[in-house]
Amino acid sequence: xxxxxxxxxxxxxxxxxxxxxxxxxxxxxxxxxxxxxxxxxxxxxxxxxxxxxxxxxxxxxxxxxxxxxxxxxxxxxxxxxxxxxxxxxxxxxxxxxxxxxxxxxxxxxxx
Amino acid sequence: xxxxxxxxxxxxxxxxxxxxxxxxxxxxxxxxxxxxxxxxxxxxxxxxxxxxxxxxxxxxxxxxxxxxxxxxxxxxxxxxxxxxxxxxxxxxxxxxxxxxxxxxxxxxxxxxxxxxxxxxxxxxxxxxxxxxxxxxxxxxxxxxxxxxxxxxxxxxxxxxxxxxxxxxxxxxxxxxxx
Numbered sequence: 412x413x414x415x416x417x418x419x420x421x422x423x424x425x426x427x428x429x430x431x432x433x434x435x436x437x438x439x440x441x442x443x444x445x446x447x448x449x450x451x452x453x454x455x456x457x458x459x460x461x462x463x464x465x466x467x468x469x470x471x472x473x474x475x476x477x478x479x480x481x482x483x484x485x486x487x488x489x490x491x492x493x494x495x496x497x498x499x500x501x502x503x504x505x506x507x508x509x510x511x512x513x514x515x516x517x518x519x520x521x522x
Numbered sequence: 523x524x525x526x527x528x529x530x531x532x533x534x535x536x537x538x539x540x541x542x543x544x545x546x547x548x549x550x551x552x553x554x555x556x557x558x559x560x561x562x563x564x565x566x567x568x569x570x571x572x573x574x575x576x577x578x579x580x581x582x583x584x585x586x587x588x589x590x591x592x593x594x595x596x597x598x599x600x601x602x603x604x605x606x607x608x609x610x611x612x613x614x615x616x617x618x619x620x621x622x623x624x625x626x627x628x629x630x631x632x633x634x635x636x637x638x639x640x641x642x643x644x645x646x647x648x649x650x651x652x653x654x655x656x657x658x659x660x661x662x663x664x665x666x667x668x669x670x671x672x673x674x675x676x677x678x679x680x681x682x683x684x685x686x687x688x689x690x691x692x693x694x695x696x697x698x699x700x
Binding site: 465 | 551554
C-alpha cells in the first residue's frame with residue numbers, strides 16, 4: 412500500500428518519547444543549580460576587565476558605531492563585531508584558570 | 523558511569539572548553555548590549571564631541587563659502603570658529619609709545635606714520651619726542667582715563683610696554699588693571 416503522506420514512522424508507545432538529557436545538559440543543570448555557573452561567570456568577567464579585554468571590546472564597538480552611525484547599530488551587529496576577536500584574544504592564563512575550575516567542578520560532581 | 527581515566531580527561535576537557543565558550547559568549551553578549559545602550563543613548567561623550575565638531579566645522583565652511591557673508595558692510599557680523607564676532611576696525615585703545623596719545627588699535631598704523639615722521643606735517647612732531655619720552659616715564663596711574671576706554675581684559679594684551687620699537691615688541695606695561 413502506498414503511503415499517501417510522507418510521515419516519519421510513529422514511535423512505539425513503549426519507547427521513551429523524550430530524548431535522554433545529554434551529558435552537557437546534565438552538567439549545565441548541575442552548574443546552575445549549585446550556583447557555580449554564576450560564580451564562574453563573575454570570575455571570568457572580573458578577570459577580563461582586569462586584563463583590559465573588556466576595554467578592547469568596547470573600543471571595537473565604538474569604532475564600529477562611529478562608522479555606522481549611532482542610531483543604525485543593532486546589538487546583533489556589535490555581537491558579530493566582538494565575537495571573533497573576543498574569543499581569540501582571551502589571555503591564556505585566564506583560560507587556564509577557568510578551565511581548571513570547571514574541571515574541578517566536574518570531578519567533584521562525579522561526572 | 524565508570525569510565526576509564528583517560529576518557530574522563532578528554533571528555534572533561536571537551537566539556538570544560540564547551541562551558542568556557544558558553545560563559546564567554548554570555549559575557550560577549552553583555553558587553554555588546556552595554557555598548558549598544560551607550561551608543562543609542564549617546565552616552566559616549568567623545569563620540570558626541572566629535573560629531574559636534576564635525577557639524578560645527580561644516581557649518582563654518584558653509585558660512586565662509588557663502589558670498590553674502592563677506593564684504594565690508596557685513597563684516598561686523600561674521601562669526602569666527604570660536605563663535606566670536608570682531609568689529610571691522612579693531613577698537614582696543616592704548617597709548618602710543620611715541621607721542622603718548624591714546625590711540626585706537628585699528629588706527630595705529632596710520633597714526634604712527636604721521637607720528638614718527640614720514641613727511642607732510644609729521645616732521646615738526648619730532649621735536650616733541652623728548653617731551654613724549656618724559657611723559658612716558660613719569661606717567662603715573664591714569665586709571666580714570668583708561669578705565670573709561672577699556673572694556674575687556676584684553677586691553678592689557680595690547681597695551682604696549684615702554685619699548686621704543688614701534689609696536690613690534692610687546693611687553694607687559696605698567697598699566698594698572700582697570
